[in-house]
Amino acid sequence: MTLAAWTARAQLSCPTADSDGSSEGTGPMPLVAGGVPAEACRYPYMASLSNKNYGGAHICGGTLVHESWILTAASCVDKRFSNRDFASPDASLNGLRQGMPETFQENIPTVEADLQIHPEYDGDPVSGYNVALLRLESPSKQPPIKLIAPDEGLEAGELVGLIGWGRSGGTGAFASTLLEATDVELEGPDVCADFGAKDTAKVFCAGAGDHAFCQGAGW
Numbered sequence: 001m002t003l004a005a006w007t008a009r010a011q012l013s014c015p016t017a018d019s020d021g022s023s024e025g026t027g028p029m030p031l032v033a034g035g036v037p038a039e040a041c042r043y044p045y046m047a048s049l050s051n052k053n054y055g056g057a058h059i060c061g062g063t064l065v066h067e068s069w070i071l072t073a074a075s076c077v078d079k080r081f082s083n084r085d086f087a088s089p090d091a092s093l094n095g096l097r098q099g100m101p102e103t104f105q106e107n108i109p110t111v112e113a114d115l116q117i118h119p120e121y122d123g124d125p126v127s128g129y130n131v132a133l134l135r136l137e138s139p140s141k142q143p144p145i146k147l148i149a150p151d152e153g154l155e156a157g158e159l160v161g162l163i164g165w166g167r168s169g170g171t172g173a174f175a176s177t178l179l180e181a182t183d184v185e186l187e188g189p190d191v192c193a194d195f196g197a198k199d200t201a202k203v204f205c206a207g208a209g210d211h212a213f214c215q216g217a218g219w
Contacts, residue, residue, distance in 0.1 A: 047070050
């Protein structure tokens with residue numbers, strides 16, 4: 001199935017068991033630094049968060065960590081530090097085209113009363129506490145992401161993958177389709193400090209080279 005098929009506004013169809021899951025067409029379009037369009041259904045735990053009060057526009061990404069919980073950035077949903085109320089977004093799961101929730105496998109509201117923001121988050125997005133949990137109104141049928149063990153640390157130089165609908169530049173539009181950048185190297189504390197991190201022991205920094213996690217991906 002080509003990426004152009006999403007414009008038909010039909011629900012995303014995952015590859016069958018005898019499909020290799022690859023996309024046809026003219027090849028990837030590098031919209032985000034080092035990023036290419038993700039394959040259908042490769043990241044079923046990736047959520048596009050949107051708010052009906054703002055026209056259903058994509059506001060941030062999130063990750064399904066449990067059938068009932070989405071992990072996202074506190075800066076996306078903490079209305080104490082914003083003039084916009086994004087505290088109870090809808091979560092669209094297992095899809096590619098942000099702003100088109102009907103093309104996702106699931107669309108589930110979140111429960112504002114159960115929003116959990118890290119108690120030490122103070123509005124600084126690089127403080128090390130910029131995390132929040134959103135409870136889904138009903139459990140998702142998508143598989144949650146597999147989390148690393150608490151004692152399984154990550155070190156500078158290790159390769160990771162980035163996923164999201166980030167901007168191609170500081171003020172550009174959100175990417176319309178889910179992007180991925182693989183083999184992105186984690187950076188050391190000095191680079192994190194250059195990014196503005198105050199406590200480099202509480203954050204991960206990546207994407208200082210040809211592949212980057214651009215503004216607006218949110219997660």
